[in-house]
Amino acid sequence: MGNARRLRAGLRGWGGVGAMATVCVLALVFALVLTRAGSPAAKAPKTPEAAGHTVTDAIGADADAKCTDPEKQTLPPSDEDGVTIDAIKNRPGEKRKLIVGIDQNSYRWGYRDPNGGGGARLEGFDIDLAHRIAEDILGDRDAVQFKAIPTDQRISAIKDGRVDMVVRTMTINCERLRDVAFSAPYFRTGQQVLAPKASSITGYDKTLADRRICTAAGSTAYAKLEEDQAAGRLPKSADIRTTVPNQLDCLVRLQLGEVDAVVTDGALAASQAAQDPTVELKGDAFTTEYYGVAMEQNAKDLLRRVNRILVDFREDTGDGWQKAYETWLSATLGSDPAKSEPPAPQYLRTS
Structure with a gap:
């Protein structure tokens, strides 16, 4: 399993800042063309992340009432399977994969390296974490289907059942806990x-x-x-x-x-x-925030399993969180990961 978990060790360059800037500009132009052409995405209604909404879900209301430390509002770790994990494992044939919402445009978090070869394979810190979760649940780190999800569609993708989870630099906060469940934190930022x-x-x-x-x-x-x-x-x-x-x-x-x-x-x-x-x-960071893995509120077995995987990920000194930080983030955030390490997890959600 150590070989299966080995993170990709080498960073690949972007082939020049000018090329990247060109790609960015072209991407924006393409997006504007789609919008003016009346693309479905442009006409999509505002999501819970982008607009206010009435919360009727009992779990969400309960989470909101108790929410003082949102990063602690999660369930204790467990190895036990349940209905959610069983459903994932029972997907037939090529569909037997974990479906994960990710970003493909965040450099060193979730992105396609244009110089990486192999069809510009997705890579980054979040991508490696998703592979780790898939390996634990399905026994194969490549048994994962990635779906690129815009920032403003992360919650709706979970609630609509388009993905099993979102691993996409997603901050845990009280408002979002009304709609989705979060794992324990895996990264600290601001x-x-x-x-x-x-x-x-x-x-x-x-x-x-x-x-x-x-x-x-x-x-x-x-x-x-x-x-x-x-x-x-x-x-x-x-x-x-x-x-x-x-x-x-x-x-x-x-x-x-x-x-x-x-x-x-x-x-x-x-x-x-x-x-x-x-x-x-x-200037300095003016908030303190924590990234978590987001999933459907009632997927309690999946939430517990992800929290157990995160414990292993943090404790694995050879092929875990530390190695992922060194591989993907040390060049941009510095060699000392102390300020980015997640806090010791606490599990205050009771049901």
């Missing part, structure tokens, strides 16, 4: 500002006045900006209207001069800065 190096913006402060800020729709970044602007902690003149389906689209908008700054998770912002040396992180 919101930061990304802006051109030549910009006079210094961080999440008064220098954002009269600036256009881009965030991903349905993201915790947008929710924080909206909350802080209403409370007077963010200048009223800061323009936060620009939202995009995927957080990488904000980097494209920044490159095109359509916005002045991006606010996103520091872990993602660092990867974006690595793609474009003309931008940089401005």
Whole structure:
């Protein structure tokens, strides 16, 4: 099993910042063409992540009432199978795979390396974690079907049954716990500002006045900006209207001069800065957030199994969390992973 779990050791380059910028711009142009052509995605209704909604689910209401430390609202680990895992294992033939919602545009988290060969195979920290989960449940790390899910469609993809889980730099918070269940945290990060190096913006402060800020729709970044602007902690003149389906689209908008700054998770912002040396992180992180694996609320056996897998992943010093960090993230977040390590898990959900 050690060989099966071995993470891909070598990082592959992007073949030049110019090429990456071109890809980003082309991706944005293509998306705009689809929108103007009336694509189904452009006409899709707002999801629970992007708009307010009435919560009627009993589990969700209970989670919301008890939610003070959202990263602790999860079930204890277990090896036991149940109805959810049995259903996954009983899928016939080629369909016997774990279906995982991921990002394919987040450098070193979940992305396709254009220089990687083999059809630009998906790789990154989140991708390796998904392989690990598939290996444990189905005995084959490649028994996984990846589905690229936009940021603003993560919750609806779970609730609609399009995926078994989402492993996509998804922050655990109380609002989302109304709709989905989360594993224990597997990564710690915080919101930061990304802006051109030549910009006079210094961080999440008064220098954002009269600036256009881009965030991903349905993201915790947008929710924080909206909350802080209403409370007077963010200048009223800061323009936060620009939202995009995927957080990488904000980097494209920044490159095109359509916005002045991006606010996103520091872990993602660092990867974006690595793609474009003309931008940089401005100031320190101004929140503390934790990534978790999201799944359907009633999939209790799957939730318990994922939490047990995460315990093993963290404790595996040879081929686990530490190795994944070194392989994918040390180049952008630094060689010391201490600030990114998840806290010791606590399991406060009781049913």
